[in-house]
Amino acid sequence: MRSNVGEQFSRVPATDADRAVEGRPTRNEVLSFWEDRYGIPPGVFEAHRFWEKGSGKLWAFSGDAPEGTEVEALGITFLRVRQEHWKPTTDAVQRFGRHATQNVITVDAETARRFIAGEDQPVDWDGEWGYLIVAHELADVREPIGVGLYLHGELRSQIPKGRQRSV
Amino acid sequence: MILERYRGLIDSFDAFRDACDRPLPSVVRVNTLKASIERVERALADGGYAYEQCSWYPELLRLSTDTPGNSWPYVHGWIYGQEEVSALPARVLSPSAGDRVLDACAAPGSKTTQLGALMDDRGTLIANDANLGRLSALRTNAQRCGVTNLIVNSADAQTLSLAPFGGEPFDHALVDVPCSCEGTIRKNPTALEDWDIDHVRGLSGIQRGILRRAIQATRAGGTVVYSTCTFAPEENEAVLDAVLETERCRIVPFETQLDTRPGVTEWEDKTYDQSVENARRIYPHLNDTGGFFCAKLEVTGE
Numbered sequence: 158m159r160s161n162v163g164e165q166f167s168r169v170p171a172t173d174a175d176r177a178v179e180g181r182p183t184r185n186e187v188l189s190f191w192e193d194r195y196g197i198p199p200g201v202f203e204a205h206r207f208w209e210k211g212s213g214k215l216w217a218f219s220g221d222a223p224e225g226t227e228v229e230a231l232g233i234t235f236l237r238v239r240q241e242h243w244k245p246t247t248d249a250v251q252r253f254g255r256h257a258t259q260n261v262i263t264v265d266a267e268t269a270r271r272f273i274a275g276e277d278q279p280v281d282w283d284g285e286w287g288y289l290i291v292a293h294e295l296a297d298v299r300e301p302i303g304v305g306l307y308l309h310g311e312l313r314s315q316i317p318k319g320r321q322r323s324v
Numbered sequence: 325m326i327l328e329r330y331r332g333l334i335d336s337f338d339a340f341r342d343a344c345d346r347p348l349p350s351v352v353r354v355n356t357l358k359a360s361i362e363r364v365e366r367a368l369a370d371g372g373y374a375y376e377q378c379s380w381y382p383e384l385l386r387l388s389t390d391t392p393g394n395s396w397p398y399v400h401g402w403i404y405g406q407e408e409v410s411a412l413p414a415r416v417l418s419p420s421a422g423d424r425v426l427d428a429c430a431a432p433g434s435k436t437t438q439l440g441a442l443m444d445d446r447g448t449l450i451a452n453d454a455n456l457g458r459l460s461a462l463r464t465n466a467q468r469c470g471v472t473n474l475i476v477n478s479a480d481a482q483t484l485s486l487a488p489f490g491g492e493p494f495d496h497a498l499v500d501v502p503c504s505c506e507g508t509i510r511k512n513p514t515a516l517e518d519w520d521i522d523h524v525r526g527l528s529g530i531q532r533g534i535l536r537r538a539i540q541a542t543r544a545g546g547t548v549v550y551s552t553c554t555f556a557p558e559e560n561e562a563v564l565d566a567v568l569e570t571e572r573c574r575i576v577p578f579e580t581q582l583d584t585r586p587g588v589t590e591w592e593d594k595t596y597d598q599s600v601e602n603a604r605r606i607y608p609h610l611n612d613t614g615g616f617f618c619a620k621l622e623v624t625g626e
């Protein structure tokens with residue numbers, strides 16, 4: 158088996174049988190994750206291939222690139238798979254989260270403002286702890302903002318520093 | 325004052341000078357990958373922002389605020405702050421969904437994200453820049469806009485290798501080169517403070533190198549658009565003239581509703597190929613924008 162090479166992008170294999178690097182997730186596992194946790198059907202990602210650079214961070218890319226290419230980025234960062242609980246990125250949630258049907262918390266205007274500013278705050282949520290898609294109403298439609306970690310009755314904003322804003 | 329050197333090129337020079345002293349309106353482009361114009365207008369209105377649509381480009385909205393970055397439409401990547409006239413070259417390039425497109429000097433990504441939207445996020449878009457710090461801003465911008473067909477690459481565009489992208493030539497290339505930025509004087513009143521003719525000549529050499537390489541990397545029948553935000557013929561018509569001599573290409577006319585002037589065929593003691601008149605000069609007083617230069621080149625077989 159090959160090992161992960163830090164600067165190169167490698168395609169995420171379709172299934173276990175195609176796996177060339179130990180421990181790398183497969184496309185099927187990634188699709189199941191989005192479907193099982195957020196109810197996003199696999200068809201939403203039909204145009205996208207998943208790529209890995211270094212280990213633990215997946216990218217979603219809809220164009221063509223050669224295996225092993227050494228570039229700065231391919232598409233958008235998408236999913237962190239290093240830790241036991243996989244964590245979607247803000248960009249993935251903003252790009253694909255409209256299709257989610259579960260583990261989405263739709264918050265009011267004030268909570269949304271505090272969330273995008275990076276604040277943690279108490280919320281009512283009767284599900285288990287874990288990463289939620291945080292959304293609000295904008296121009297009358299539900300729009301995902303980013304990822305929140307729900308833990309001990311609190312919603313912890315996972316918006317990266319560079320994306321925090323005072324709206 | 326540096327701009328005096330262009331007196332002979334510009335009709336109504338006083339109007340030109342007056343326009344250069346006025347600040348620019350704040351403009352955003354609707355990112356159609358994430359929201360429709362109507363939805364953005366609705367969200368802006370709900371947020372208490374006034375806006376006005378640009379007639380030549382409905383996705384461009386002139387805003388009543390200077391800080392659109394602190395609005396929900398911005399946070400969601402529905403809008404991108406972009407100077408009005410700088411939306412022209414991607415429009416002229418007009419790539420289709422499924423094309424392979426190079427943006428040779430791409431950071432911080434206003435035209436990259438615009439190209440991504442014009443391509444409907446399909447095909448492959450390559451954003452290249454020599455400056456890693458600026459590329460990191462481009463990455464943030466492209467991600468916020470949800471552009472997923474994008475390869476971000478860091479290289480000198482004068483010697484760009486196609487290997488990281490699979491070796492195939494491009495269908496189209498946008499060449500928005502580094503320049504002396506005279507046309508940004510309305511946004512940045514100190515833009516001309518460090519103006520220096522040797523610097524202009526140095527840029528002219530780099531611009532030729534970048535344009536040459538982009539033409540070589542584009543297939544026959546493909547399009548290359550060259551643009552600057554400067555008035556200096558050394559960085560505009562002179563670059564086109566030099567490249568026409570050595571590369572397989574011709575300069576073709578293009579349509580735009582903006583008020584423009586043709587490229588100039590004479591400057592100081594130089595004369596340029598007649599076809600540089602197909603390029604367009606845009607002066608600030610013509611459309612109440614920044615200054616700009618844009619040329620469309622068709623890559624020929626030989």
Ligand SMILES: C[S@@+](CC[C@H](N)C(=O)[O-])C[C@H]1O[C@@H](n2cnc3c(N)ncnc32)[C@H](O)[C@@H]1O
Nearest residue numbers: 429430431432433434435454455480481500502
């Ligand atoms: C006019 S700016 C590009 C603006 C960009 N197209 C946009 O719309 O946001 C010119 C860019 O060229 C880059 N640059 C300068 N020399 C370069 C070279 N030799 N190769 C590639 N990029 C270069 C600079 O870092 C700068 O980001």
